[in-house]
Amino acid sequence: MADRSDGYQQALETAEQLLGAPLSVPLGGGEPAAGADFRRLATMHTFGDSWSRPGLDTRTRSLISVAIAATLGTHEPLRGQLRIALTAGVTKGEIVELFIHLEAYAGAARAFDSYQTAVAVFGETA
Numbered sequence: 604m605a606d607r608s609d610g611y612q613q614a615l616e617t618a619e620q621l622l623g624a625p626l627s628v629p630l631g632g633g634e635p636a637a638g639a640d641f642r643r644l645a646t647m648h649t650f651g652d653s654w655s656r657p658g659l660d661t662r663t664r665s666l667i668s669v670a671i672a673a674t675l676g677t678h679e680p681l682r683g684q685l686r687i688a689l690t691a692g693v694t695k696g697e698i699v700e701l702f703i704h705l706e707a708y709a710g711a712a713r714a715f716d717s718y719q720t721a722v723a724v725f726g727e728t729a
Contacts, residue, residue: 673717
């Protein structure tokens, strides 16, 4: 059985590979001590358990993750998911198509709000 810190390190390495940069979780100065446990557990579950599962390739998983984050309206997670998708080879055009499809099912306001986040991320990678 692997040490908990080894699993966390592996999850951080997976996150860095997917993002194309080290995982950064911008937080304010008010995080309590237990916050580090939350971030470690969330990182291990997301990048250790979920992204490493067989059955879906990284590209497909990244498109699904963009759609989920956009539908939920979670801007910072959406930024990360967009970066992962672009790193996985999803094109900007394919992401725009995702938002066109999302608009039909999640509504124009949510899709456009999330699309604005996507355009900002596109500008970072131009």
